[in-house]
Amino acid sequence: MSAPIHQRIRLDIEARILSGTLAPGDRLPIESELCLSYGCSRMTVSKALSALSAAGLIERRKKAGSFVARPRVHSMVLDVPDLPAEIRARGGVPGFRLLSRELRPARPDDREESDLAGAGEVLVLHGVHSCDGWPIAYEERAVNVAAAAPIRDADLSETAPGTWLLDHVPWTAAETRISAAIASGPLAATLQLRIGAPCLVIERRTWRGAERITNVRQHFDAEAYDLVARFAPSGR
């Protein structure tokens, strides 16, 4: 009843595209026709079509009109949330155990560390994430102390460093790499796997503005954990 007109138009056209009624390449009615159909002004129609265009569902070409877009395979939305939050979302009880903590100057011969902290200090943390008491991921992290000074005094024995950082030093940019590896001896022991078992590896680097915050690498037992990415054409 009270849904905005522009949203009604957007959802209407979106439903026709997602159901296949409107196929890729099909031409939509021109804006002025849609104005008549929906009994509204051109600005309102334009708002709806702009949203569809921004979501990649249609393409708009001057003089020619608006067309249903051919979907491209890339640009899928990947959920990589804070791990404890994700475990909670899946109904488990998250845990974190800190295995080691070292505060020291960045090693100039370690490229990753000096990229992260220059000649400043790094806080190097190793730990294990668990779900319902079972280890599921081994985490190696380095924090640029200059970008997150209060972390010196934070109690990280139970709060995962990623969660602490998220609460105290929000990032503005991030990059994630996903790969695979096999469990070495120490890793297998920590995660209670057999040596040679497959692991999913997630590495992430985060920035706040121009400043680097943290590098993290997580190894997951591949049998217990995978990533699901959904294509989300509708926007939010």
Next chain:
Amino acid sequence: MSAPIHQRIRLDIEARILSGTLAPGDRLPIESELCLSYGCSRMTVSKALSALSAAGLIERRKKAGSFVARPRVHSMVLDVPDLPAEIRARGGVPGFRLLSRELRPARPDDREESDLAGAGEVLVLHGVHSCDGWPIAYEERAVNVAAAAPIRDADLSETAPGTWLLDHVPWTAAETRISAAIASGPLAATLQLRIGAPCLVIERRTWRGAERITNVRQHFDAEAYDLVARFAPSGR
């Protein structure tokens, strides 16, 4: 000079957020103040702020104002393009070799196949993707023939089935799972890996409207291939 005003406003505020000048939680000027600053009407300011809100960079609350959002860790953009197109983008020469092709009714006792094609026919394809002549991925695919009938007669010996489908049966929804595995004997032989080597596994299911199109599983040599996801706050 000729950039639209709403875009200038959006990029301006976005730059301040990404550089850290505007920090999470900071309040933006109210719309009417921005109208004065930029010398434009409220609709134009509103368009810029709506785009920032849609991109997740700000949050808008009535009576309270607009605030720089705390970034959430999830919702990263993952590029999973058509594999030959991706190889080409990385500067390699893509190749595809079809190893087997089988057209038959879906097996009722195979859950994945019957979900895909009901009691109809499936086309089951196995093949290898290569880059500059080197095998990099083993692909197992099942196609719901009812949703893509012309594929019966397509020449798939050199065109990868995924590329053919993308050109002929555009999808409207997709779901991707990413996991890890170790190379079994036959897989290792096909990809020229040692048995037990780590592999990245990507499984994807695609729909066109309510209709299922295809299931595909690809095994990549983890040493030769990984996925990179970038956080893309700016939208397009």
Next chain:
DNA sequence: CAGTGGTCTAGACCACTGA
């Protein structure tokens, strides 16, 4: 209850580009 954003109108002028 007052301040803020959310939506909408009825126009206008313009830029682009395909017929």
Next chain:
DNA sequence: CAGTGGTCTAGACCACTGA
């Protein structure tokens, strides 16, 4: 060169919600 989308205005009324 005419049809289409892109942008913009100067107003208006309303819904929500925090002070």
